[in-house]
Amino acid sequence: MGVFQSKPVQLATVPTDAIVPVHSLDDTPVFRSMVLEFTLRFDDVLDPLKLRESLAQLLEIGDWKKLGARLRLNKNGKLEYHIPAQFTEERPPFSYSHVQYESSIEEHPLASKIPKNTPHPSIHPDPAIFRPLARAPDTPTKIEDYIYSDRPQLCLHIVSFTDATLISITWPHTFIDAMGLAAFFNAWIQVLNGQSSFVLPLHGFSTDPLSNLVKTPTTTHETYILTPFLIKGVKFYFFIINYLLELVIYPKEEAHSVCFPASTISSLKATAVKELEAQNPDAKEKPFLSDGDIITALWARLAVLHLTPPPTSKKPIPKTIINISNAFGLRSILSSPPVILPKEKAYISNAVLSIFTLLPLNDLIERPISWTANEVRRIPRRFLVG
Template identity: 55%
Template sequence: MGVFTSKPARPAQVPTDTIIPLHSKDDTASLRPFVLDFALCFDDVLDPEKLRSSFERLMEIGDWRKLGARLRLNDSGKLEYHIPASFDAQRPAFRYSHMKYETSISEHPLASKLPKPTSRPAVLNSTDEFQSLLRRKDGPTKLHDYLNSDDGQLSLHIVSFSDATLITLTWPHTLLDGMGRRALYDAWICVLNGREADVLPLQGFSTDPLATLGTQPTEPYALEKYQIKGFAFFIFAVRYAYELIWYPKEEMRIICLPAAHLNTMRSTALSELSACAPDTDTDTTPFLSDGDVISAWLARLALSPTLPQTSQRTVLLMNAFGLRGVLANDLLPPHKAYIANASNSVHALLPAREILTRPLSYTASQVRRSIAQQGTRAQIEALAAIERETYASCGRSPVFGDSSMKLIVVSNWTKTKLFELDFSAAVVRVGVPLEGRRHGVGRPRYVHSCPYSNGVPIRNAFSGFRKGCGGKLLDEWDVEGRDLEKD
């Protein structure tokens, strides 16, 4: 007994469910492996029932019921949504769980370790250290957990302390991206505040707004000649696989980059660019965003332990680029909420030696240049056309660079402004006195993300965001998979 096992039977199809395919940027090989836990930590006691009921009510409003869809795999191997006609106790819109502790958060052995601001740049806790705290025990961690159950894609887990509250949402990455997450929170908060009329209509319920993206490019993609194809891609894949075998260990850590340190780096970088600017170019003032500087800093941080300063290897510094802004005039109008994935990447190709030896201002300026060059509507169309062709012929995303390239990925969540989320309508008791805090009542003091990648390497991948509080900045970046065995 116990020698033979069988796969769990998938739920039977419910005749009354609405069946629709996933959008083109949702059902991709790069997103399928990922499930995310995303937690907000409040220094206030929030009413869990009010949070649960308002979230439930949101999914009863018009097309927002799509968020309660069940994930299924059809006979063609494509993902599709099965949306219940209505939700009830047997088939709720989402899974809900709640833990309550009659102690303060500082007295809890694990919650007390949640990261706090530091005065110097610091590598802090492992992101998965808090898994047992931030999710239910049987919570989903992979796509098959959704395919083999009749659960919705969203899980809501609330942890209550005598002076604090943790709210975690869990979902598969096929559901939404960073800005989609913000749109979801905004709609939830509208319902929480009794403003259902302010909930934006859902964009793209049964049709894909991005279905035509890339079908009519008007210019070539800026890095088209650097696309790795054929035997060159085979060599790139072999080299990448060798590194994974030789250095298999990955850890996800949290980096705190204090505002004072970041401001100094940015000021220094701008001064260096101004000093290097031609005297005749008096009308152009150098510009770098915080994200440009942080990308450059992270690239050097990732490469320093692994490559010599004289390395000739090409580095692809890839920044995630949200499409909602550039497509706002037609495909993704801002008066509708797009709860899905709408992003691609902008690429900066640099020799490793330049990242390691030249000032941060140089690398940051190259990141800024890549965004300006590749972030136009025409370039978005051009890259989308290459993506279409590569997926059709190879079943994967296109890769740019050369066969010896090293990849660094950065995802900047600053625009989501998650520290500005206002859950004060659910506050029943203030946990930390107002004079002792740098954030408002009902606003998160810490945001935590933990991805489950299911075997997909995520080394040298960074995601993070900026927190503004009381005129100061706290930059917290999740370091996903740095190559710690070489550190």
């Protein structure tokens, strides 16, 4: 006798809900696969009721009510938002939970292990171990938990100690990206400060301002700039075989978080900029590198060291191309003419693309960090803006 599991069924549509499609750049397989959480630690006792009420107030301001939407699938299998006409106790704008400990955060066996600032780079445990502090037991863990229920997408979880407060937000990646989350927190802070009138209006409530970015090009006169690096033919099958073998040999990945003090990054960046200036002393503009460029370059160097022969070996460095994949935020570049994402509005959605920097392994190893950081900044930008 077999056991058959019935397919989940969506709840009936509430007639008074406003229905708008999820933006095309949000509804992707990658974003559907992720439910994220973000935790802020405050070494102070915050009022959980005030935090909850201010967030509820934000989601009552104009189009910000969209943040209280429920996720559904339409008949074509695409995601859409069902926005309640009015939030109630039965259908709140967000899920809320609060845990109170009558002790110091340093007395808690798990919270005491949360990474702290250090004067030198440090390695810490897998952030996933702190998940019990970031979400309630019934908080969604997959996109289906939202689609086949009437849960709001935002989950606010607060943990209070006698000397600290943890504020955690959980959401599906289809909902918002990192820079959108920053805009969300800025708006929430303004409401907390009694400055609701300064909250930026929401952009793209029922229309998708980035829809043209995901359309298939209508002209084919230009060759895709990464075409020479595509893995095709026999090489593709060797890639798949090697990938599967790696999954068998190394079935588990060990995750850690690495913390770099601001002073370390500032020092590395200052050195890198000086090296670039020395290479082109007559340049009209001073070279620019972001913190992210430096961290990416440093991490890329560390990540490929195992591919190189030991210092005592006479073998040459293999002729290998390394792909450095990064995320590129679109808000700043699309706020310039022709303006697609205006700065005077908050875009609470995903506005990010993957970018790639392809560099020879020997250059990553033998050239200074400044060269790699400059290539990480230069090459993807050339691909994107010409």
